[in-house]
Amino acid sequence: MGAMKFSHTFIPTLREEPGDALIASHRLMFRAGMIRKLSNGLFAYLPLGLRSFRKVENIIREEMDAIGSLEIKPTVVVPGELWKESGRWDSMGEALLRVKNRLGADFVVSPTAEEAVTALVRDELSSYRRLPLSLYQINTKYRDEIRPRYGVMRSREFVMKDAYSFHTDEGSLDEHYQAQGRAYRRIFKRCGLTVIPVRADSGAMGGSGSEEFMVESEIGDNTLLLCRGCDYAANVEKAGCKGDDGPPSGGEAPPLEKIDTPDVKTIGELCAFLKTDAKNFIKTLIYRAVNVELDLSGAPGSETLVRTRAAPGAPESYGEVFFAAAIRGDLDVNEAKLAAALKASELSLASDTDVVRITGAPVGFAGPVGLSSVPVILDETVTGMKDAVTGALEKDVHYRHAVWGRDFTGWLTADIRTVKAGDRCPLCGGELYEKKGNELGHIFKLGYKYSSSMGVSYLDENGKSHIPIMGCYGIGLDRTLASVIEEHHDEAGIIWPVTVAPYHVIIIPIKYQGAVRDACDALAAELEGAGIEVLLDDRDERAGVKFNDADLMGIPWRVVAGDKNLSGGEPRVEIKRRSEKEARPVPLSGAAAELAEAVRSELRALNG
Ligand code: ATP
Ligand code: MG
Numbered sequence: 001m002g003a004m005k006f007s008h009t010f011i012p013t014l015r016e017e018p019g020d021a022l023i024a025s026h027r028l029m030f031r032a033g034m035i036r037k038l039s040n041g042l043f044a045y046l047p048l049g050l051r052s053f054r055k056v057e058n059i060i061r062e063e064m065d066a067i068g069s070l071e072i073k074p075t076v077v078v079p080g081e082l083w084k085e086s087g088r089w090d091s092m093g094e095a096l097l098r099v100k101n102r103l104g105a106d107f108v109v110s111p112t113a114e115e116a117v118t119a120l121v122r123d124e125l126s127s128y129r130r131l132p133l134s135l136y137q138i139n140t141k142y143r144d145e146i147r148p149r150y151g152v153m154r155s156r157e158f159v160m161k162d163a164y165s166f167h168t169d170e171g172s173l174d175e176h177y178q179a180q181g182r183a184y185r186r187i188f189k190r191c192g193l194t195v196i197p198v199r200a201d202s203g204a205m206g207g208s209g210s211e212e213f214m215v216e217s218e219i220g221d222n223t224l225l226l227c228r229g230c231d232y233a234a235n236v237e238k239a240g241c242k243g244d245d246g247p248p249s250g251g252e253a254p255p256l257e258k259i260d261t262p263d264v265k266t267i268g269e270l271c272a273f274l275k276t277d278a279k280n281f282i283k284t285l286i287y288r289a290v291n292v293e294l295d296l297s298g299a300p301g302s303e304t305l306v307r308t309r310a311a312p313g314a315p316e317s318y319g320e321v322f323f324a325a326a327i328r329g330d331l332d333v334n335e336a337k338l339a340a341a342l343k344a345s346e347l348s349l350a351s352d353t354d355v356v357r358i359t360g361a362p363v364g365f366a367g368p369v370g371l372s373s374v375p376v377i378l379d380e381t382v383t384g385m386k387d388a389v390t391g392a393l394e395k396d397v398h399y400r401h402a403v404w405g406r407d408f409t410g411w412l413t414a415d416i417r418t419v420k421a422g423d424r425c426p427l428c429g430g431e432l433y434e435k436k437g438n439e440l441g442h443i444f445k446l447g448y449k450y451s452s453s454m455g456v457s458y459l460d461e462n463g464k465s466h467i468p469i470m471g472c473y474g475i476g477l478d479r480t481l482a483s484v485i486e487e488h489h490d491e492a493g494i495i496w497p498v499t500v501a502p503y504h505v506i507i508i509p510i511k512y513q514g515a516v517r518d519a520c521d522a523l524a525a526e527l528e529g530a531g532i533e534v535l536l537d538d539r540d541e542r543a544g545v546k547f548n549d550a551d552l553m554g555i556p557w558r559v560v561a562g563d564k565n566l567s568g569g570e571p572r573v574e575i576k577r578r579s580e581k582e583a584r585p586v587p588l589s590g591a592a593a594e595l596a597e598a599v600r601s602e603l604r605a606l607n608g
Helices: 025-029 047-066 080-086 115-121 170-190 266-273 335-342 352-359 448-454 477-487 514-529 543-553 588-608
Strands: 035-039 042-045 077-079 097-102 107-109 131-141 157-168 196-198 210-217 222-227 234-236 257-260 283-294 305-311 316-328 346-349 378-379 388-394 398-403 413-414 432-447 469-475 505-509 535-538 555-559 574-578 584-587
Touching: 035 346, 042 047, 047 131, 047 157, 047 170, 047 477, 080 107, 080 115, 080 413, 080 448, 115 157, 115 346, 115 448, 115 469, 157 170, 157 477, 170 210, 170 432, 170 469, 170 588, 196 222, 196 432, 210 222, 210 283, 210 477, 266 283, 283 335, 283 352, 283 574, 316 335, 316 352, 335 346, 335 378, 335 413, 352 448, 413 469, 432 477, 448 469, 469 477, 505 514, 514 535, 514 555, 514 588, 543 555, 555 588, 574 588, 584 588
Parallel strands: 196 234, 283 388, 316 378, 378 413, 505 535, 505 555
Antiparallel strands: 035 042, 077 107, 097 107, 131 157, 157 469, 196 210, 210 432, 222 234, 222 432, 257 398, 283 316, 283 346, 305 316, 388 398, 432 469, 555 574, 574 584
């Protein structure tokens, strides 16, 4: 077969930057001829890109196989029926690409595959003897992202490794969940990536039901909180913190009192007006939540609510519910934590019209005292407030001396605050700091959500029927590959870790002819014989052009062969590590053996 010759492959490198590329990986994948854009959020991989993509894919496959997960290949197009059964036909929103076939039947282009795999297992699972069962695929996903960006980091079509596991009990689920977590750590290490595993559950209890694998990134969509004192790390959507000192404790507050606060709207203005601190305010926001699974029987305003199921077996939920969320004035409500507390699939601030209808006052005068039209969710910081200022549900009026338990209570108390840098670690009390992160993978204990809504069961040894408990585990391949480039590049181009490099060695003849040509062919053949992947730049280009392309493509070792070095007493070639500045002359006779050993030893170091 011989080494791949540059002139025979299809690597359209470019000198110019693509106009729309904001980050290095997007720029470099495009310039190195790895990918091309077909349309917004749709990228094609060209031969060079696909080689690295396959390396990531194989690393993931090996690690999944090693923990006993079994590879399958479900379809990408899935009957809409299954998504109606799980309830996600409705709750998934616009990201779900729905299509109809010629008979008018609904289908989904898989954004993820809980439904498809659960349905597959439902039809086959009969006995406990088949459990635990872990299945995975490495397959195309489609999400109709509103704003695809940063190249393959957030595209519409991408490839995900997604695994789903089924167990008789929590212990077995936990065992596989831990094994997946270990496999993820190995996968990212092998790819040369520095990942930060973060809790995606609140973690104050120490339990872990969900972990995300993040890379630090300026363009990261996630805010991570990390502790200076211990290894606590959490997504802000879940991060908790130790309660701080809160309002000073004192004697009994005077009776609740209404005060006129004309033309005072913001908390800042109110603070100035009342000469007090935001910590003594209760900030109240009205939210609209969709598909709320929390049982609201008996809650204010619940008389008119109807609980329905999206499909037989799907969890019961309310289609649309309004809530008030109250929090100490110096803090912010975290919408992800609030949505989790409400078990809602979507949450947003209510419109001004809804606020007026619910509070009976213009926006800016909501408060928990006397609010009886909707359930009030109190942040933990509000319980215990003994002398607070809050909106009085009237234009230009506030209450002061509001006391929790005396003047108001909530319908539910939950931790819904946004934890910030400087807050205290929930585990050790140390100082928390923030980083921006990008999510590469996610492992998650699903519980019974899909197995129960979709009616999966198995028989135990006594012939009794049970529902299996599930976990799911995803990694985005494209995003992982792009993140490798983010972590390993310089001005000139990519600097691949050898495990994901498209080729291990690039051989550059100064001029591919005569003795140089013979030497390059022989070197390439010897390397290939030793299992080393070689690209031979046989193009009729200036040496400088070839050097620039080699740097751009990021191939770990470069060998340059020219007449001058080859024709001395001892023929030599020059070897250069992509990550180093200087090239080094080595005897041609030993070059292949030296390179092969260098490649192998680096592969061992990363894969080990
Ligand atoms: P994000 O919050 O970034 O949208 P997600 O939490 O929705 O991601 P999951 O459903 O957990 O993602 O999917 C598992 C993995 O799939 C992610 O960790 C990520 O690596 C990848 N992924 C998700 N959406 C995209 C996308 N639009 N483009 C590329 N990869 C993606
Ligand atoms: Mg996720």
